[in-house]
Amino acid sequence: MESWIVQTQALRKYYKLGNNTVKALDGVDFKVREGEFVAIVGKSGSGKSTLLHMVGGLDNPTDGEVYVDGRKLSKMNKEQLAVFRRRKVGFVFQSYNLVQDLNVYENIVLPIELDGGHINEEFINNILNLLKLTEKREALPCTLSGGQQQRVAIARALASKPAIVLADEPTGNLDTATSHDVLGLLRVVAKQYRQTIILITHDQDIAQLADRIVRIEDGRIVKGSGADD
Template sequence: MDTILKTENIRKTYESSSVKVNALNGIDLEFAKGRFYSVIGRSGSGKSTLLYILSGLDQPTEGKVCFEGKDLSEYSDGEMAIFRRRHMGFVFQQYNLMEEYNVLENICMPVKLDQRKPDPEFLHTVLETLGLEDKQKKYASELSGGEQQRVAIARSILSKPKIIFADEPTGNLDKKTALETLELLIESAKKFGQTLIMVTHDLEVARMSEVVITIEDGRVIG
């Protein structure tokens, strides 16, 4: 297996004045390049916490996450922000589009933040793949939920990340739009050779992945 991401004994504990919550309890996982994984589990099982730690958006209390052999904890916050922009894409349940920018500007935002210019040929391919060529000048308020999520997917792909993390990406969509959007996400990740790691509570959505990881009480049970 050509491993891109690996966790070793990941534990995450949240403490308040009165209570200690163990969100993750010793997670060991390996993710191969170019494969589609779904992480399922009931609400509060730790699946979203795991996704945030895998992507370096949160730090584990114990254990480590290695991306192509490099321990993510060795990066400073600034270095990690740059690393995420260049190597990771994100799709969330909330589309997180910037209302004051049009579709094209939203899609190009991460690349521009990195002070780079989008690859015009690749941009055209992404727009074509996700059916957004005729939507470039529109604003978020003029789009349906499915269209907004396709813009979010395009934005996540444009910087040519090695991994796309998706947290309940179809949670705000009706069933038909959800499945169509997910098919586009899978198709584009495959087309561009990206690893896709998706958190979902929907078993029908999870069955579309190559590997299903089941989390319960902060542990991998299957």
Template sequence: MTILNASHLKKYYGKDESLVRALDDVNVSVENGQFVAIIGTSGSGKSTLLNMLGGLDVPTSGGVQIENNRIEKMSEEQLTVFRRKRIGFIFQNYNLIPYLTVYENIVLPVRLDGKREDKKFLLEIVHFLELDGKLSNYPSHLSGGQQQRAAIARALVSKPAIILADEPTGNLDSLTSDKVIALLKMTSEKFNQTIVMITHNPEIAQKADVRIRIEDGKIHV
């Protein structure tokens, strides 16, 4: 079943001679439960595409459908609520809040939605990601790999339909990178998460179920 579909996405900046086609008629379809890697060099359009898929940026034309929701037709308020409930984000620089504990960082998306976390599910995630005993720590007391696992836990805790990962191994050594990708694959299978990850690393991309290459704002098969 298709869970995410991007149709004829275009994102242009400037005009006339200065026109930049960041995305030029991009079509992407992702099935439920897939682990998809979008690979491309710096400036290829992969980050722009991920931002469009997550509703963090507005296309010049075209649209994105997640489940039965056309996100480009939502108001900013509707989109904010939808993202909190249905999309989990994993950022390259973790984006953990330094003055919150690991536990507080992980549950933040749920509490921002005015709800209480499912503690049984949370502890299952924490154990699965080997963060037991780290919940009362602050991010500065964690290694890079531990901070990335905390970011993954935060993305999972609200049980979103889709996880969007922006270069999740970009700041990690090769051994830790392999572990993070293995964890993403396992969480995708265990918690039935659909994962779309961007990367510039072909070796990392090979670990995904599906690989999509983007160059100069166009998809290359």
């Protein structure tokens, strides 16, 4: 796959809705370089979240292939896909999904502990510092603002040093200023550790923070959007 850490080939995802066939993805060829920050933009129902789920191994395509870091996801069984998601991909969603009874640090390292991995304390401390969370290390989620909770969710996604971070409308619950602050910090951290980011957003201003913007409409990449730049 040369320099492409993510590549899809003729990717299709069709659903049956009564007598109709919904083409959520309809032949998508999509590539992302290692260390690149790509924003996928499109209206609700355009297929952008479906594409993200395919890349993250959360759903199976009707046809076509997904390659991540040189591996074909269709060749993996359920157990292998679960390991792939834990170790290769960090997920950030609109809902923060923090465990309310755990403090900031405990939330961040929880996925590593569940996977039986080693916690690199120096790395975690660096992330806390970069995301401006050091002073909130022992705080419970209920005491944090929305922007702070989303930064904790980002720190959790980055903590296991995944090759790819997939962010699905991560700033949907935040105001404009906080959104730019949070995404700016995500960019800084990911660039420092050469992690690849694929961001789903409907917000053109947020998309401008990315290295490249790809537009999707009706399950297809719009030509000239930068999909294969």
